[in-house]
Amino acid sequence: PTMAPTGLLVAVSTLFILALSILRDPKGNKPTINLKTSVRAWSHVKSLPTRLNTIRPPTRYRRASGFRPQGRREWVVSAADAPQGSLEVDYVLDKIYQSVFRGVDIAALPTEIEHLTSAQEDTGKYSIGRNRMRLTDGAFVGRDVETFEENPENNFIFSCGYDGETVWVVDESKFPVELSYDEREAMILGYWIFGSLYTLPHLRKDLQHTIVSDSVELAELGAGENDVVLRIQLRSDKYSSLAYSSIVVDTKTWLPKLSSSTYCNMEKSISLEDWKPSYGILMPTKTISTDSEGKKSTGYLNAVSVFPKENTNAGSNEDESVTDGKYPSLHIDPRNSNVYQKPSSEIRDTYWNTTMPNAVEIRTSRSGYILIPAKIDGEDLGYWIIDTGASSNAITTWGAKRLGLSIFGNDSAKVLGGNAEFTYVQASSLEVGPMKWSDPIFLAMSLDSTKNEGVRIVGILGFDFLSRVILEMRLSGSQSSWAGPNLANLYDPQTYDRDEGLGRLRASDKNAPEMGTTGLKFLSKTAHIEATVKGSNGEPSTNLMMLDTGAGNCLHFDKTKAAECGIVEEKGGLFASTSYFMGAGGAQVKSVRASIDWLEIGGVKLRSEGFDAELLDYHDDMSSAANGILGVKVLDGCKVIINYPQQELGIQALKPDLKSPPRRLFPFKS
Incomplete structure (x- = not known):
């Protein structure tokens, strides 16, 4: 009232x-x-x-039902009474803008602001970095050097950017990846919140804003009686609006003090502390980040530079308390207008021996894994799993010890069935067929779940390997026994001709149908494709699914999300519906089985009596937009082209089922 x-x-x-x-x-x-x-x-x-x-806002901001009491909180804006575009939300944004930018007129603000930062994680990893933000359109670029207490000489160069449309990252893989879905949105929101860009009037049009009033959520965020909580996310008409951030604002100072973000089924909170002026703009000089696993990282703002609108080639630097002189890659040239754009994908750490054949003999393990021989530091220790569901390369701990690889840093990763602990190691070289890769980095970890594959497995070749090679493979092995040989042809991405590759596979089997293709998208550096699935109890549905050749089954889904697609537990029958398997995290995972009538990838329909899906009481999707995982057995009896550099998967069924139902496409189920 x-x-x-x-x-x-x-x-x-x-x-x-x-x-x-x-x-x-x-x-x-x-x-x-x-x-x-x-x-x-x-x-x-x-x-x-x-x-x-x-x-209380001035009269021009008020509406009849705009403010109302909420328990101990004296007065807050209700989300129900404050839809997008309402004056109450504008009032909160205006107050934050006035506090942060100190009433400076938009036209008088600098074009770009650059920050020099440092951070220390509780795992022992620390970093220094630079980031630059362009206030005119919200573009940004960031560069960090991450290193470890155990071995400061080993470090990772991490960079990311947003040019107004594309969001990209480059990490230890040295390969630029274009982010999509939740990750893309979370990256934009993270930078815009740190730089308070979300309050700029000309950028508000790209965002949806609401005021949080739910008492439970307010309590979870730790909002006090003098706080208001603003939720922001990117507009759904331009983005998919899968990620969002809740910002706790102190109404005494109108400065944000906490940001909590939800994306990729994870949560991350960042406290924004010790706001101090620099060039007339208030900035948080200390941040404490906490991820969904409870890991903390404390960051500091050490120096600020601005680049005025009237002279973008000149910058004014304050006294820097942290030097990055030993890391020239951190410097961002103010005269380079392309610094925000995705870097070139050219890889300089691989050598291709053109005198060697492209073909390499591969095998299929008992669980269906695709195994390829490789030499690490000149030694052949066994086979490696080609894993499109792995964001990095991995080596067994016994393999790292046998080679005497030095360890630097340790961490953990979320995997099916829990968390997997690992350490970082670096080898001198990895040779696979005609390709030789210099100074590859691996995660050294236990791979006990691969002990019963009938062959010695040394490690996993994931995104870092697949981004440096194009694989053409024929997978005609049995799903149930040690089978082989099959062949894989490895090609240099710099010289590979896509049309020739598709023609080469078609020519190898003239009776086979046309090869289908579908785009690859990467979430947390794991391959995802669109696939249409027909369960036995529903209509076909098209889903964004992870392609995981490191998963030995056909398909698996979160049980609840699968039911929305008509994929439900199979009752009765010859085989038991409930089973257990060991996840990579070491814990047993319970699953129930569901029948799949057919699956379609890139216009190629796959149908097999052996197709089934594992339904889990476990949420393993990398995005809110994703639903399900395609395991390696889906590709059995197919020819495939795994083309990470050009973000494409080619597929051809060796024994197509021409009697399968006509193709029907349905919207995403998420």
């Missing part, structure tokens, strides 16, 4: 307090007035209008 005038509010409150203060004596005789209670309550009421005015 509209707020009453101060005088009326005080008068009504006084009468109410006097009524509460009238107490009967124990015998029920004449009433008495507890003056001590009345005076204390009156003092509280006198200060109430003043405290209300600290967060």
Whole structure:
């Protein structure tokens, strides 16, 4: 309701307090007035209008139902009463903008702001970095050097950027990856929140804003009685709006003090502390990040540079307390307008021996893994799993010890069935067929789940390997036994001709149908494709699914999300519906089986009596947009081209089922 005038509010409150203060004596005789209670309550009421005015908007911002009490919180904007574009949200954004940018007119703000930062993780990893933000359109670029206490000479160069459309990252793989879905949105929101760009009037059009009023969520965020919580996410008409951030704002200072982000089925919170002015703009000089596993990282803002609008080639640097002189890759040239754009994908750490054949004999393990021989530091220790579901390369701990690889840094990763602990190691070389890769980095970890594959497995070749090679493979091995040989042809991405590759596979089997292709998208550096699945109890549905050749089954889904696609537990039948398997995290994972009628990838329909899906009480999707995982057995009896550099998967069924139902496409189920 509209707020009453101060005088009326005080008068009504006084009468109410006097009524509460009238107490009967124990015998029920004449009433008495507890003056001590009345005076204390009156003092509280006198200060109430003043405290209300600290967060009450001026008349031009008010609506009839805009503000209302919420428990102990004196007055907050209700999300139900404050839809996108309402004046209450604008008021909050304006107050933050005025506090951060100190009332400076938009036209007078610098074009670009650059920060020099340092950070220390509780795992022992520390970093220094630079980031630059362009205030005109929200573009940004960041570069960091990460190193470890155990071995400071081993370090990772990490960079990321946003040019107004594309978001990209380059990590220890040295291969630029274009982010999509939740990851893309989370990266933009993270930079915009740190730089307070979300408050700039000309960037608000790209965002949706609401004020959080749910008492449970407010409590989880630790919002106090003087706080207001603003939720922001990218607009759904331009982005997919899968990630969002909740910002806790102190209404005494109108400065954000905490940001909590939800993306890729994970949560991350960042406290924004010690706001100090630099070039007339307030900035948080200390941050504490906490991820979904409880790992913390403390960051510091050490120096700031600005690049004025009228002279973008000149920057003004404050005294820098941390030097990055030994890391020239951190410097961002202010004269280079392309610094925000995705870097070239050219790889300089691989050598291709053109005198060697492209073909390499591969095998299929008992669980269906694709195994390829390779030499690490010149030694052939066994086979390696080609794993499109792995974001990095891995080597067994016994393999790392046998080679004497030095360890630097340790960490853990979320995997199916829990967390996997690992350390970083670096080899001198990895040779696979005609390709030789210099100075590859591996995660050294236990791979006990591969002990019963009938062959010695040394490690996993994931994104870092697959981004340096194009694989053409024929997978005609059995799903149930040690089978082989099959062949894989390895090609240099710099000289590979896509059309020739497709033609080469078609020519190898003239009776086979046309090869289909579908785009590859990467979430957490794991391959994802669109696939249409027909369960036995529903209509076909098209889903964004992880392609995981490191998973030995056909398909698996989160049980609840699968039901939305008509994929449900199979009741009765010859085989038991419930089973257990060991996840990479070491814990047993319970699953129930569901039948799959057919699967379609890139226009190629796959149908097999052996197709089934594992339904898990476990959420393993990398994105809110994703639903399900395609295991390696889906590709059995197919020819495939795994083309990470050009972000494409080619597939051809060696024994197509021409009697399968006609193709039907349905929207994403997420």
